[in-house]
Amino acid sequence: MKPNIHPDYHVVAFHDTAVDSYFIIGSTIKTSRTIEIDGNTYPYVPIDVSSDSHPFYTGKQKTTATDGRVAQFNRRFKSLSTVKKEKV
Template sequence: MKPGIHPDYQQVAFHDTAADSYFVVGSTIKTDRTIELEGVTYPYVPIDVSSESHPFYTGKQKAVASDGRVAQFNRRFKNLSTK
């Protein structure tokens, strides 16, 4: 790797404000804010949605089963008669 062209990779604390949960992952994001978690100081980034609060991951979102195009066509025009 060429020296001086890659961003700094570090452990960053992300705060899901919707679920009020924290998680620490490696990232190259830049921030001036810091937070202390479990005695360690990390760069801090608040986020609105993560897997802790998104309805798809929490099971609160309902998956709607949709029929194919042919089934939709047949259901829509089943009462039409050809004379």
């Protein structure tokens, strides 16, 4: 391998703040914050969503029944179509 062309790969602690869980994995991310876990000091990166908190991975998905735009229009203006037309 060529020297001095590869990114600095090191072990980092990612903290999912939504469920308060930590992932200690390798990454090239740079941060000035550190945290001590199990007697070891790691660079610290807080994250909002991970596989521990995302609804797709936790099985707590919310499915919403959304009507199409045409169905929504017809429901909204249904009363206008029931007006009787006068004969001329």
